[in-house]
Amino acid sequence: MDRRQLLAWLAGTAVAMGLPATGQAQAFPAQAVRLVVPQAGGTGNDVLARALADKLARAWHQSVVVENKPGANGALAISYVRGQPADGYTLFFAGVSNLSFNPFLYPKLPYSPARDLAGVAMLANSPFVFVAAPSLKAETFQDFVRIARARPGEISYASGGIGNSTHLAMELVAERTGVQMQHVPFNGAGGATSLMTGQTPVMMNVVAGVHPMIVSKKLLPLAVTGDKRLAALPTVPTFKELGYDVQVPGWYAIVARAGTPASVIRKINADINQVLDDAEFRDKLDSQFLDAIKGPPSEVERYMKRDADTWGPIIKRLNISL
Template sequence: MTATRRALLLSSPLLAKPALAQRRWPERPVRIVVSFTAGGTTDIIARIVGNLLSERWGQPVVIENRAGAGGNIGTEYVARSAPDGYTLLVASVGPLAVNQSLYRTMPYDTRRDLAPVTLLANVPNILVVAPDSPARGVADLVALAKARPGQLSYGSTGVGTSSHLSSAMMDQMAGVQTTHVPYRGAVALNDLMSGRIDFMFATIPSVIEQIRGGKLRALAVSTLKRSRSSPDVPTMEEQGFPGFDASSWFGILGPAGIPREVVDRASADAAAAMRRPDIERQMVEQGADPVGSTPAEFGTFLDAEIARWAGIVRLSGASVN
């Protein structure tokens, strides 16, 4: 065989193994890492989407929870994984945007080390109190805080989370001082319902059943528009906090360098899942507003969110070593 003929054969599309591998993707189970504990909002959304992707891909989609360090542990794990499309990430505003300014040292850079796939959903935070709280609205809560400086306490799912920073924003805008009590995950809700803390901003999916069951009272949502899942709950802006916007959001990413064909297919399939009427209904019932963006749209969104939360973190004074 001549050198020329050998070169032509080796360059033939039939022998282009990487291209074939990308067209066949996925040929085996895909792992989706969730950077928070099971049962939380990130986990709920990942499992809804994972089930649909498994159907579309004809392969198992395995959800793996790797919690810790405000979501940094699971996110770093994916950032350091092989960029072959078999390890993806579902993460939230915290590890993807907030932590870039909150932590003094970070083990990864969101825009350098991760490839955006799609923005799955926006999830408003909702301000909740126990049903026996005297606060019937945000104005009542602010009045209580002004009457008892430093005595009202609020829970969060951790230092620097959107749950924490939402309350810090309210304090700053209202000119009040309340006490932050950070918790690991959503355990704070138990203390809120028992009266050990006074209020909390929580993601809607984590508290919607308690609100519906009368175990918590909703005062406001943290987004500029009312939530589709809780249309009767007014926004913070409607109650005297102009421009108040501190929502959570959730997206899929892969390690930087993941094949473009994999990114495009995963993005298209996840976006199609978000548009399915039954899934849209399920997400809204859980308290999430489905999106399903392109990779480019998600990248632009990430840039804006990293910059926006940097300002919020700076104003709050929050910092983690």
């Protein structure tokens, strides 16, 4: 048996025994994985990303390192991910704004979600709550609408920045109720803080971002998104109950660079879905008022397209751009 025949026999034997043959790719992951987060450390997104990274590291017996790269509503982080090999070792912790809103907000966006990124796994969705400062003297959402209509353009609202979900959510509220307000963008938690000081009396935010202030009665919750009331805020009506069509997506997903092998994506997807069944991780989601979303990689593209189709026309109609 010559050398070439010997190598062929060894490879065939390895396959028959279920062992990796010479030259075949090692099982994923064979080295540390990076999870890129487009927000600063300590934010809600960062906390969730680190909880996920910890669970995956235990499952994979490899380090999963969270790297924070804030700026340009995720564009800087995505540019970084696009510059890495398409091998699954650099993942992006995406939000709906990065994948569905940005193409309509930025005239010269340096990436295309559909072209440059590949869906890996959905994670969770957050409901939004409309809150008001006690100084506004609005005990109900109907009170707010009455006050705002009586003072067109006088009432300001806070957001996490132009084009942020909190901004678009309030613009949708204004359109649906027929009120005029002034937008005051903030970075980080500044928006919620400004409500307590009375600078900007109303805001839409994810529940986790304002729940402590609701509990301490520094902010009043007047309405929530979704089809049913929240267990954490059982006395607060939904917009749907009040007769307003205000549906705001607040989901998170994991994506990779386009071209990542399908086998690697399927592996990561399966492992993330297992994490979503983990009791400790579920408790982490509950503590942030998040609902888990399980599904195949194709769910990321479905959610992305659904909200791009819904919000693209809204963003254009409201003439919001960055």
